Amino acid sequence: MDTLNEILSSPAISLELFLSTFVLFFLSIALYFSVYILLKYKKDATSSQQYELEKKSFLLSSIVKISLIVYIFLFGLFAFSIDDVSALIPGAMCGAGVVGSGEFGTSLVALKFIAIILSMLWISIDIQDQKGENFPYFQKKLYFFLFLYFLLFLTWLLEVNFFMSLSMEEPVLCCSNIYKADTNSFLFGMDIVEVVVLFYATYLSILISTYLQKRTLLFFLSIVFLYLAYISIVYFFSTYIYELPTHKCPYCILSKEYYFIGYFIYASLIIATYYALYGVMFSLKTKTQKKIVIAYSVFIFLISLKYIYYYLINNTLL
Amino acid sequence: MIKLKNINKIFTDNNQQSFQALKNLSLEIQKNECVLLHGSSGSGKTTLLHIIASLMKPSDGLVEVNNKNIVSFSDYHASIYRHKTIAYITQSFYLFDALSVEQNLLPCLVLETLTPLEIEQKISQALSLANIAHKAKQKVSTLSGGEKQRCIIARAIVNNPEIILCDEPTANLDKENSLHFMEVMKKLKKRGKTIVIATHDPIFHNLEWVDKTFYIKDGYLE
Amino acid sequence: MLNKFHFLLLLLINYRKKHIAIFFLSTMLVAILASVLFISSSLQKDINITLEQQADFTVQHFRAGHLLDTPSSWIDEYLNIPGVANVEGRIYGMHYYEPKEQYFMIIGVDFYDKQIVKGMQELIENLDVEKFLAKKNMIIGAGVKDFFDKYSYTKYYTFRPPDRSKEKVYIYDEFPKESTILTNDMIIMDKPLARKILGIKDGFVTDIILKITNQNEYQKIYEKLIVSHFDTRIITKKDIAKHYKKLFNYKGGIFMVLYIVAIVTFLLILYQRYSMVQNSDVKEINILRSVGWQVNEIISFKLLENFIVAFVAYIVGVIFAYIYVFFLGAPVLRNIFLGSANLQIHPSFIAVVPTSELIILFGIFVLPFLLAIVIPVWRLCVRDMSEVLR
Numbered sequence: 001m002d003t004l005n006e007i008l009s010s011p012a013i014s015l016e017l018f019l020s021t022f023v024l025f026f027l028s029i030a031l032y033f034s035v036y037i038l039l040k041y042k043k044d045a046t047s048s049q050q051y052e053l054e055k056k057s058f059l060l061s062s063i064v065k066i067s068l069i070v071y072i073f074l075f076g077l078f079a080f081s082i083d084d085v086s087a088l089i090p091g092a093m094c095g096a097g098v099v100g101s102g103e104f105g106t107s108l109v110a111l112k113f114i115a116i117i118l119s120m121l122w123i124s125i126d127i128q129d130q131k132g133e134n135f136p137y138f139q140k141k142l143y144f145f146l147f148l149y150f151l152l153f154l155t156w157l158l159e160v161n162f163f164m165s166l167s168m169e170e171p172v173l174c175c176s177n178i179y180k181a182d183t184n185s186f187l188f189g190m191d192i193v194e195v196v197v198l199f200y201a202t203y204l205s206i207l208i209s210t211y212l213q214k215r216t217l218l219f220f221l222s223i224v225f226l227y228l229a230y231i232s233i234v235y236f237f238s239t240y241i242y243e244l245p246t247h248k249c250p251y252c253i254l255s256k257e258y259y260f261i262g263y264f265i266y267a268s269l270i271i272a273t274y275y276a277l278y279g280v281m282f283s284l285k286t287k288t289q290k291k292i293v294i295a296y297s298v299f300i301f302l303i304s305l306k307y308i309y310y311y312l313i314n315n316t317l318l
Numbered sequence: 319m320i321k322l323k324n325i326n327k328i329f330t331d332n333n334q335q336s337f338q339a340l341k342n343l344s345l346e347i348q349k350n351e352c353v354l355l356h357g358s359s360g361s362g363k364t365t366l367l368h369i370i371a372s373l374m375k376p377s378d379g380l381v382e383v384n385n386k387n388i389v390s391f392s393d394y395h396a397s398i399y400r401h402k403t404i405a406y407i408t409q410s411f412y413l414f415d416a417l418s419v420e421q422n423l424l425p426c427l428v429l430e431t432l433t434p435l436e437i438e439q440k441i442s443q444a445l446s447l448a449n450i451a452h453k454a455k456q457k458v459s460t461l462s463g464g465e466k467q468r469c470i471i472a473r474a475i476v477n478n479p480e481i482i483l484c485d486e487p488t489a490n491l492d493k494e495n496s497l498h499f500m501e502v503m504k505k506l507k508k509r510g511k512t513i514v515i516a517t518h519d520p521i522f523h524n525l526e527w528v529d530k531t532f533y534i535k536d537g538y539l540e
Numbered sequence: 541m542l543n544k545f546h547f548l549l550l551l552l553i554n555y556r557k558k559h560i561a562i563f564f565l566s567t568m569l570v571a572i573l574a575s576v577l578f579i580s581s582s583l584q585k586d587i588n589i590t591l592e593q594q595a596d597f598t599v600q601h602f603r604a605g606h607l608l609d610t611p612s613s614w615i616d617e618y619l620n621i622p623g624v625a626n627v628e629g630r631i632y633g634m635h636y637y638e639p640k641e642q643y644f645m646i647i648g649v650d651f652y653d654k655q656i657v658k659g660m661q662e663l664i665e666n667l668d669v670e671k672f673l674a675k676k677n678m679i680i681g682a683g684v685k686d687f688f689d690k691y692s693y694t695k696y697y698t699f700r701p702p703d704r705s706k707e708k709v710y711i712y713d714e715f716p717k718e719s720t721i722l723t724n725d726m727i728i729m730d731k732p733l734a735r736k737i738l739g740i741k742d743g744f745v746t747d748i749i750l751k752i753t754n755q756n757e758y759q760k761i762y763e764k765l766i767v768s769h770f771d772t773r774i775i776t777k778k779d780i781a782k783h784y785k786k787l788f789n790y791k792g793g794i795f796m797v798l799y800i801v802a803i804v805t806f807l808l809i810l811y812q813r814y815s816m817v818q819n820s821d822v823k824e825i826n827i828l829r830s831v832g833w834q835v836n837e838i839i840s841f842k843l844l845e846n847f848i849v850a851f852v853a854y855i856v857g858v859i860f861a862y863i864y865v866f867f868l869g870a871p872v873l874r875n876i877f878l879g880s881a882n883l884q885i886h887p888s889f890i891a892v893v894p895t896s897e898l899i900i901l902f903g904i905f906v907l908p909f910l911l912a913i914v915i916p917v918w919r920l921c922v923r924d925m926s927e928v929l930r
Contacts, residue, residue, distance in 0.1 A: 401832025
């Protein structure tokens with residue numbers, strides 16, 4: 001109970017919990033409507049009946065849109081609050097220690113990431129459904145919403161559990177321990193340089209598959225890219241941002257000392273993944289292709305920037 | 319141009335009592351025609367206009383405007399259709415009282431990407447046509463009934479719609495203003511608009527610029 | 541988009557009456573909460589400034605749960621630890637004025653030595669040490685001065701040391717006003733005099749403070765200090781920082797009261813917004829629907845309208861709070877924060893803008909505001925248009 005008091009006394013965390021509960025409440029209202037609509041939905045319904053259901057679905061789309069904005073704000077706030085609370089937890093020097101110390105911390109962060117991308121995709125389906133002839137995605141978007149709600153509910157549960165499980169007494173590991181300096185074996189025994197090469201290769205493959213309009217291939221590549229990006233950022237690119245070969249951490253790049261570059265990097269990754277999945281779901285027309293290429297290229301540019309700059313200035317690598 | 323085929327409309331209230339406003343109604347209105355819908359209150363004229371304006375969907379039947387089936391429109395398409403194709407004029411004065419006459423025309427124009435100059439041009443054209451340009455800067459709350467009606471007309475035509483639907487437009491107007499309204503409609507017909515007027519005002523009887531008159535009774539077309 | 545925004549502004553300006561009540565309520569709410577934030581951030585900054593100047597370690601003689609005077613011989617021991625830059629034995633303690641049940645903090649200073657604590661060093665630099673030490677003088681904090689003035693100790697005060705003697709000490713000067721929070725009930729005097737008044741024997745000090753050269757060696761030196769004697773308590777600068785961070789994270793019942801007030805007011809605002817949408821926005825929404833606005837467009841429009849009202853109320857509230865705290869000194873509210881049981885303090889708050897906390901306040905205020913109006917606006921939008929346009 002004492003720990004709960006301590007944790008809630010951090011305003012960032014109190015706000016985080018309050019807002020995410022508030023949003024979940026509204027999403028539950030949206031859930032009620034989506035279930036109602038699904039139950040009433042008939043394939044051969046008359047336009048009049050269809051119109052009534054459409055009117056109810058507007059509330060759904062409005063709630064999801066605002067929830068998405070709140071979630072994006074909360075994601076930033078979450079990053080800030082775990083950093084804020086790291087000062088109170090013994091041993092934690094940044095968010096990495098905090099995330100590692102709470103239950104399911106890493107899963108929580110990953111889920112939030114996925115939830116934002118899926119929320120953005122839901123809004124896109126909603127827009128396409130309204131613009132299409134005869135509501136082409138009506139049922140699909142409702143089932144998608146049910147899945148999204150389940151995911152967001154799970155995220156909320158994990159988040160509450162996470163904050164409750166933080167302890168002010170037990171010392172935790174900081175990032176240098178969690179992301180061990182001596183780890184050098186990743187996928188199938190590759191070392192980090194090989195992973196980074198694979199990372200860039202996947203980027204190029206994404207560009208090619210986008211150009212060739214191979215949607216299935218693009219889908220798999222974008223998922224693989226997400227994973228490779230995570231490893232590359234933590235074990236390679238971040239060391240150049242920190243200019244310290246032993247400092248491997250996905251959270252410290254979010255802090256003031258590094259000009260909050262982390263927010264831009266992760267935001268560009270989310271947007272790039274979103275565009276790729278959008279292209280997979282609908283079609284890879286020229287406009288979408290351009291967006292995918294630009295988004296991924298911006299992300300690559302942002303993370304490679306410091307690495308290239310470091311090499312040019314120092315003529316050596318870490 | 320406007321084709322209605324076998325239109326039925328059934329209203330169901332909270333007590334599950336149903337009432338059929340339109341019964342198997344079919345009619346056609348050609349481009350640039352001026353059509354009157356005659357009938358007593360409750361005969362279904364307003365319901366018919368609402369269906370043409372895509373404000374309501376029929377329980378049954380087909381509605382085609384310019385060869386497009388508007389019954390299957392989603393809110394997105396229905397709104398675009400209403401915005402670009404339809405002008406709806408009612409007897410009640412649905413205006414922003416605290417705004418001026420010309421500011422009341424803005425809701426129709428802000429949905430498109432127009433430059434301020436284009437907006438100004440469209441507003442002044444519409445106000446001139448409706449003969450209310452001299453009151454452009456005046457607040458709507460200070461206008462008379464007839465002037466408010468002209469403001470409504472100006473807003474209705476500012477986007478240059480093809481079809482003008484009027485529901486008892488002269489119900490709240492005196493004779494002078496009613497005649498003025500007729501003059502405006504005549505002008506619009508000359509400009510190629512299709513006009514549908516639902517009314518039981520006798521001043522619309524026997525006008526040479528009215529092409530057809532439909533009589534609606536108890537939801538049937540007579 | 542620009543055109544819509546221009547139209548929105550027109551509506552806001554011409555229909556401002558319907559937003560006035562909400563605007564004032566919201567501004568007040570934000571002003572109160574922002575004031576709390578400003579005060580606590582200012583205090584935090586003040587503490588941080590002071591802490592920065594503090595020693596890295598404080599070693600106390602601690603045995604069987606009791607704090608004892610620390611042997612001065614330990615000073616030389618600690619000086620021999622590599623990495624330790626400076627060691628100082630401190631003489632300080634509480635002097636109790638029984639009639640009014642007040643405590644003063646007496647601190648003994650060696651005026652000819654370089655001080656570890658920067659604030660103290662600055663004070664001595666500005667002091668005519670020879671003149672000060674010519675007779676038994678003391679420098680007092682603002683709270684002490686008020687107390688002395690109240691009980692007519694205008695020129696000197698006679699202390700009663702434990703050996704039953706009397707020590708008449710003259711009031712030389714008051715501390716500079718810059719930061720009065722931590723110096724409020726302090727009295728500074730020459731070390732031997734303080735030793736006499738507090739009854740600390742020769743060969744002992746109250747505690748020992750250390751400053752190290754390289755912060756990276758912090759942990760190592762800490763370990764060495766722990767093993768040097770087993771009857772010590774070692775307070776690190778980081779412990780103090782953590783303690784103060786917790787303190788200023790709104791602990792205590794007082795903040796709960798403020799929170800409850802804020803929540804109640806907030807719910808009132810939400811309810812007012814909800815019912816207001818039902819009444820005055822009906823006509824507006826009907827007009828927009830009839831001229832071809834989509835349901836989503838109307839909802840976004842109304843959300844933007846409410847966002848602007850909330851945002852402007854937020855900015856005005858924050859400005860009011862800034863003026864209230866940093867220009868007017870936060871009357872009433874500051875007593876909640878600075879309720880010192882000891883002496884009344886009257887600081888002027890150091891102006892500081894806690895950006896992250898203000899962003900949090902923005903989030904907690906504006907976002908639920910927007911969510912609350914979604915449902916009523918939607919209900920109005922999806923009403924049967926035919927019913928509306930009769």
